[in-house]
Amino acid sequence: xxxxxxxxxxLVMGMTNKKSLKCEQHMGHRAMYWYKQKAKKPPELMFVYSxxxxxxxxxxxxxxxxxxxxxxxxxxxxxxxxxxDSALYLCASSQExxxxxxxxxxxxxxxxxx
Amino acid sequence: xAKTTQPISMDSYEGQEVNITCSHNNIATNxxxxxYQQFPSQGPRFIIQGYKTKVTNEVASLxxxxxxxxxxLSLPRVSLSDTAVYYCLLRNSGNTxxxxxxxxxxxxxx
Numbered sequence: 001x002x003x004x005x006x007x008x009x010x011l012v013m014g015m016t017n018k019k020s021l022k023c024e025q026h027m028g029h030r031a032m033y034w035y036k037q038k039a040k041k042p043p044e045l046m047f048v049y050s051x052x053x054x055x056x057x058x059x060x061x062x063x064x065x066x067x068x069x070x071x072x073x074x075x076x077x078x079x080x081x082x083x084x085d086s087a088l089y090l091c092a093s094s095q096e097x098x099x100x101x102x103x104x105x106x107x108x109x110x111x112x113x114x
Numbered sequence: 115x116a117k118t119t120q121p122i123s124m125d126s127y128e129g130q131e132v133n134i135t136c137s138h139n140n141i142a143t144n145x146x147x148x149x150y151q152q153f154p155s156q157g158p159r160f161i162i163q164g165y166k167t168k169v170t171n172e173v174a175s176l177x178x179x180x181x182x183x184x185x186x187l188s189l190p191r192v193s194l195s196d197t198a199v200y201y202c203l204l205r206n207s208g209n210t211x212x213x214x215x216x217x218x219x220x221x222x223x224x
Binding site for chain 2: 004044092104108110
């Protein structure tokens with residue numbers, strides 16, 4: 001099973017809402033990632049978790065709050081977002097956090113902030 | 115972080131071989147060259163990775179010259195379903211994050 005699943009597929013929220021994105025993998029991977037991708041742009045790394053601990057935060061605004069409840073799950077909590085935060089949010093996982101390891105990506109959550 | 119340069123877009127007819135070249139003049143000794151494919155509204159998918167000379171798998175071939183300042187992804191006999199964005203990335207054995215460049219948008223025409 002080389003699948004990373006993400007829910008929901010689509011999310012529309014207002015600027016005062018609180019919502020969460022969920023990601024799950026059952027490949028036994030120890031590293032998990034959140035990326036943000038705007039239309040016709042490459043994915044941009046947001047956060048990296050290694051062995052359930054946050055190891056990289058690419059200066060992401062605090063309105064984005066990651067959480068790794070266990071080695072298979074990764075959440076991204078959203079609060080007080082801005083319209084410019086509308087994007088495709090991608091989750092990925094890999095065996096380790098070394099860059100030579102293949103990253104497996106989920107299908108993404110399409111987020112629209114009104 | 116080392117950077118890569120790729121053509122912004124390419125067009126090809128079905129059945130042709132497509133070669134996408136990536137320039138990475140500042141590649142470091144411990145950098146690997148990795149290619150990902152991304153279809154619209156989907157996550158990127160790993161295609162191939164190499165360090166030097168030639169690597170081949172069931173999907174593509176990767177050619178890397180001796181100076182490693184460039185690399186070429188070769189897709190044999192493309193079909194319409196190969197229409198996607200192809201990203202060339204440099205990855206090293208350290209703990210630096212994966213950085214995507216602008217990618218090459220390949221359009222396959224019938």
